[in-house]
Amino acid sequence: MLDIVVSIALIAVVLSMIGIVYRVIKGPSTADRVIALDSLGISLISVIGLVSILLRTSVFLEVILLLGILAFIGTVAFSKFIEKGEIIQRDRHK
Amino acid sequence: MSLLHLAIVLPFLAAVFIPFLFKGLRTIHTGWFVLLVPLALFIYFIQYLPLTGGGQTVTKTFQWIPSLGIDFTAHVDGLGLLFALLITGIGTLVVLYSIYYLAKEKEALHNFYVYLLMFMGAMLGVVLSDNLIVLYMFWEFTSISSFLLIGYWYDRERSRYGAQKSMLITVFGGLSMLGGIVLLYLMGGTFSIQELAGMSGTLITDPLFVPALLLILLGAFTKSAQFPFHIWLPDAMEAPTPVSAYLHSATMVKAGIYLVARMSPVFAESGLWLWLVAGFGIFTLFWGSFNAVKKTDLKAILAFSTISQLGLIMSLLGVGAAALHYDYLDENIYMIATIAAVFHLINHATFKGALFMMVGIVDHETGTRDIRKLGGLVTLMPITFTIAIIGSFSMAGIPPFNGFLSKEMFLAAMISIIEVDVFNLNTWGYLFPVLAWVGSVFTFVYSIMLVYKTFLGKAQFEKLPKKPHEAPIGMLISPLILIALVIVFGFFPNLLSNSMIKPAVEAILPALGDAGQEVYVNIYFWHGFTPELFMTLGVVLIGIVLYSTLPKWQGIYNRIPERLTLNGFYDKGLAGSETGGYRLTNGVMSGFMRTYLVYIFSFFVAILLATLFIRGAFLFDTADLAQIEPYEVVLAIVLAASAITILFAKTRLMSFISLGAVGYSIALFFVFFGAPDLALTQLVIETVSVALFLLCFYHLPEISRKEERMGFRFGNALLAVLVGLTVTLLAFSSFSYRSFESISQYHIENVYDLAAGGNMVNVILVDFRGFDTLFEIAVLGVAALGIYAMIRFRAVRSENE
Numbered sequence: 001m002l003d004i005v006v007s008i009a010l011i012a013v014v015l016s017m018i019g020i021v022y023r024v025i026k027g028p029s030t031a032d033r034v035i036a037l038d039s040l041g042i043s044l045i046s047v048i049g050l051v052s053i054l055l056r057t058s059v060f061l062e063v064i065l066l067l068g069i070l071a072f073i074g075t076v077a078f079s080k081f082i083e084k085g086e087i088i089q090r091d092r093h094k
Numbered sequence: 095m096s097l098l099h100l101a102i103v104l105p106f107l108a109a110v111f112i113p114f115l116f117k118g119l120r121t122i123h124t125g126w127f128v129l130l131v132p133l134a135l136f137i138y139f140i141q142y143l144p145l146t147g148g149g150q151t152v153t154k155t156f157q158w159i160p161s162l163g164i165d166f167t168a169h170v171d172g173l174g175l176l177f178a179l180l181i182t183g184i185g186t187l188v189v190l191y192s193i194y195y196l197a198k199e200k201e202a203l204h205n206f207y208v209y210l211l212m213f214m215g216a217m218l219g220v221v222l223s224d225n226l227i228v229l230y231m232f233w234e235f236t237s238i239s240s241f242l243l244i245g246y247w248y249d250r251e252r253s254r255y256g257a258q259k260s261m262l263i264t265v266f267g268g269l270s271m272l273g274g275i276v277l278l279y280l281m282g283g284t285f286s287i288q289e290l291a292g293m294s295g296t297l298i299t300d301p302l303f304v305p306a307l308l309l310i311l312l313g314a315f316t317k318s319a320q321f322p323f324h325i326w327l328p329d330a331m332e333a334p335t336p337v338s339a340y341l342h343s344a345t346m347v348k349a350g351i352y353l354v355a356r357m358s359p360v361f362a363e364s365g366l367w368l369w370l371v372a373g374f375g376i377f378t379l380f381w382g383s384f385n386a387v388k389k390t391d392l393k394a395i396l397a398f399s400t401i402s403q404l405g406l407i408m409s410l411l412g413v414g415a416a417a418l419h420y421d422y423l424d425e426n427i428y429m430i431a432t433i434a435a436v437f438h439l440i441n442h443a444t445f446k447g448a449l450f451m452m453v454g455i456v457d458h459e460t461g462t463r464d465i466r467k468l469g470g471l472v473t474l475m476p477i478t479f480t481i482a483i484i485g486s487f488s489m490a491g492i493p494p495f496n497g498f499l500s501k502e503m504f505l506a507a508m509i510s511i512i513e514v515d516v517f518n519l520n521t522w523g524y525l526f527p528v529l530a531w532v533g534s535v536f537t538f539v540y541s542i543m544l545v546y547k548t549f550l551g552k553a554q555f556e557k558l559p560k561k562p563h564e565a566p567i568g569m570l571i572s573p574l575i576l577i578a579l580v581i582v583f584g585f586f587p588n589l590l591s592n593s594m595i596k597p598a599v600e601a602i603l604p605a606l607g608d609a610g611q612e613v614y615v616n617i618y619f620w621h622g623f624t625p626e627l628f629m630t631l632g633v634v635l636i637g638i639v640l641y642s643t644l645p646k647w648q649g650i651y652n653r654i655p656e657r658l659t660l661n662g663f664y665d666k667g668l669a670g671s672e673t674g675g676y677r678l679t680n681g682v683m684s685g686f687m688r689t690y691l692v693y694i695f696s697f698f699v700a701i702l703l704a705t706l707f708i709r710g711a712f713l714f715d716t717a718d719l720a721q722i723e724p725y726e727v728v729l730a731i732v733l734a735a736s737a738i739t740i741l742f743a744k745t746r747l748m749s750f751i752s753l754g755a756v757g758y759s760i761a762l763f764f765v766f767f768g769a770p771d772l773a774l775t776q777l778v779i780e781t782v783s784v785a786l787f788l789l790c791f792y793h794l795p796e797i798s799r800k801e802e803r804m805g806f807r808f809g810n811a812l813l814a815v816l817v818g819l820t821v822t823l824l825a826f827s828s829f830s831y832r833s834f835e836s837i838s839q840y841h842i843e844n845v846y847d848l849a850a851g852g853n854m855v856n857v858i859l860v861d862f863r864g865f866d867t868l869f870e871i872a873v874l875g876v877a878a879l880g881i882y883a884m885i886r887f888r889a890v891r892s893e894n895e
Contacts, residue, residue, distance in 0.1 A: 033751060077788075
């Protein structure tokens with residue numbers, strides 16, 4: 001029973017991911033894409049969580065945590081890149 | 095190492111001391127020290143004469159590379175000794191002559207004598223080695239030292255051209271010969287000539303026999319300036335005259351003759367050998383003498399005359415091979431050909447050496463070698479004139495000099511070839527006496543030209559750069575000795591017959607000696623009214639007519655355009671190969687990375703696909719496949735869509751993001767396939783890589799930042815599809831061919847028992863196979879240092895600028 005529910009949830013998440021990927025490809029602005037990527041990362045987290053239930057394993061919980069951090073860092077980096085044109089500023093005292 | 099080996103390498107040892115003597119003892123001409131070497135060797139080799147005259151041989155072995163069958167085996171028999179005596183004897187005279195020819199103040203004598211001694215040692219090694227590899231080594235030594243000697247005046251352009259030409263042609267032949275030697279070794283299993291000669295009967299049926307024969311002959315023909323490889327010899331005349339006299343008339347060019355004579359016991363049973371050696375020889379005789387007439391430079395005339403005479407000896411050696419097909423020796427007229435070859439070899443060395451020295455004297459005392467400027471020197475240079483007239487008449491084959499005797503024997507041998515009833519000789523053999531006779535006529539013409547145009551005729555001293563006078567006595571000694579030998583051998587030829595010619599002929603045709611029959615050598619002046627006598631008379635008569643009408647028919651030489659001559663072909667060929675090679679590399683090496691990638695991938699596809707299908711290795715086995723889950727399909731579609739987006743993205747930024755999507759999809763695959771460690775690492779690394787790509791994107795120069803879609807090329811697309819197809823097919827095939835159980839069961843069982851770990855991936859990385867991890871750490875370290883260095887040093891450089 002649980003497997004069926006999880007499968008349905010997985011299909012739903014994947015469908016939403018396809019929608020997000022369409023946004024990544026289509027754009028039109030870079031900010032759209034970055035937002036889409038961020039949500040792609042979060043969707044990925046849920047996919048991994050669901051798959052972990054399907055596979056009856058707890059070894060992928062670290063992957064979930066890592067993805068959470070990376071999605072955040074990635075989005076921040078992209079945002080900074082869009083705003084200032086670079087990610088790590090040189091000589092910030094100047 | 096025996097005394098004999100020491101004698102062979104003595105010139106090399108002596109060459110080491112020459113520069114010290116030259117620098118240390120400036121007041122004495124270095125040549126005087128050098129003179130002792132060939133003189134001592136000549137006296138040493140003379141002592142072998144009674145031994146070889148009695149039919150004995152001496153073999154001494156010095157082990158060099160015994161595991162490969164390469165030993166420095168010195169073998170002295172009649173043939174080797176004859177050459178050794180020529181080399182050392184004429185070497186002595188040439189060194190003596192060069193002492194007076196080369197001034198000690200102006201010339202780089204240390205170079206000259208080092209090269210000359212090197213050459214002498216190499217030549218001794220060639221003629222006295224029984225091991226073919228050692229012979230080849232010395233053979234190449236002669237090529238190199240000859241190259242150095244021709245280019246002795248290296249500041250002259252013609253010298254360098256001549257040196258390069260002779261080097262290219264003789265080394266080409268030398269390498270062919272090496273191929274022939276290797277083939278002989280494959281057939282016979284030995285490098286020893288004597289042993290190979292012993293098994294000639296079985297060798298002739300071997301399929302490698304003909305290639306070996308051709309390659310060995312190619313080596314001999316290039317070295318001995320046979321048609322069409324004779325073109326290097328006239329250009330080698332840029333060398334100092336002593337070198338021309340020594341190398342390019344008496345010794346080096348006879349190395350090919352020696353090789354043919356030496357290998358006769360191995361090859362001479364074959365009809366191909368007879369036809370090639372005799373055919374090329376006789377044509378070279380004709381061609382050389384025909385071309386000698388048109389030359390105006392004395393040394394060029396002598397060069398072509400050398401070519402022609404070498405052809406004569408070569409053809410005699412070829413015809414001499416016919417003797418092997420007749421068992422009875424009493425009436426074996428073909429044997430006379432071999433005897434004549436050896437006899438003419440000696441004669442040619444004497445008169446040609448003398449003539450070259452004579453030309454050197456004329457050049458030295460008048461300042462020119464051009465026969466159009468010379469004339470009327472007879473009263474000023476009587477001794478030189480005597481040398482010239484005796485040498486030339488001997489060369490032309492006029493009695494009573496030794497050239498007459500060998501020319502008569504030559505004509506006799508050429509007539510006799512008609513009667514040979516093997517190898518179609520009785521039909522095509524008529525060419526031999528005809529060409530021989532025509533060649534002899536031209537020989538007569540240029541011999542007369544040599545004497546008349548230089549010493550007789552109208553004196554025109556105003557054209558000469560120097561005031562002519564007789565040469566110093568020291569310069570005349572050597573040619574006078576040689577001319578004396580011409581006369582002595584002419585009147586008493588039987589001095590040579592038993593001591594030198596007979597053992598040499600026995601060495602060339604050992605099969606006849608083995609039959610228990612004696613080689614009978616008796617050379618005599620008068621043998622009745624034979625056809626060859628009438629031929630000689632004809633040569634003289636027609637020759638005189640041709641010479642007196644020379645201006646009328648000389649025009650035919652200008653009929654042949656320059657580009658159709660062999661030299662033209664050589665020059666064209668050389669330039670063509672250069673430009674061709676240049677064009678080829680220019681065409682192939684475009685300098686664009688994408689071109690090279692196309693090559694690499696094309697070969698990858700061609701080789702792998704061809705192998706896969708030629709060997710029938712493609713296999714698709716579905717027995718072992720796992721169930722395909724729906725989420726794997728979805729993920730695969732996402733992965734493919736991202737990958738295709740990379741290709742069709744409008745902007746680079748889009749490509750980077752798609753690339754990141756590919757990476758994340760792969761991480762998700764790792765999750766599905768149960769690889770948590772890989773998924774973790776893949777996510778982090780992918781994030782870092784995308785960040786790095788963005789960094790690169792940001793630093794792109796303005797101009798190329800212009801956002802544009804990647805261009806489409808059909809070839810590239812096709813290649814990419816093919817590469818993908820190849821890899822896919824290979825993957826299918828290798829999956830289907832799984833023939834052994836995986837070793838992973840061992841790790842599963844022992845991960846806790848042996849390594850005390852629960853995470854098997856990590857245990858493998860740091861315990862079972864920790865060695866790889868160490869070096870991947872090293873790779874990361876190197877990469878980090880490299881990046882640091884690249885950034886750092888670029889900064890330093892821009893500061894310095």
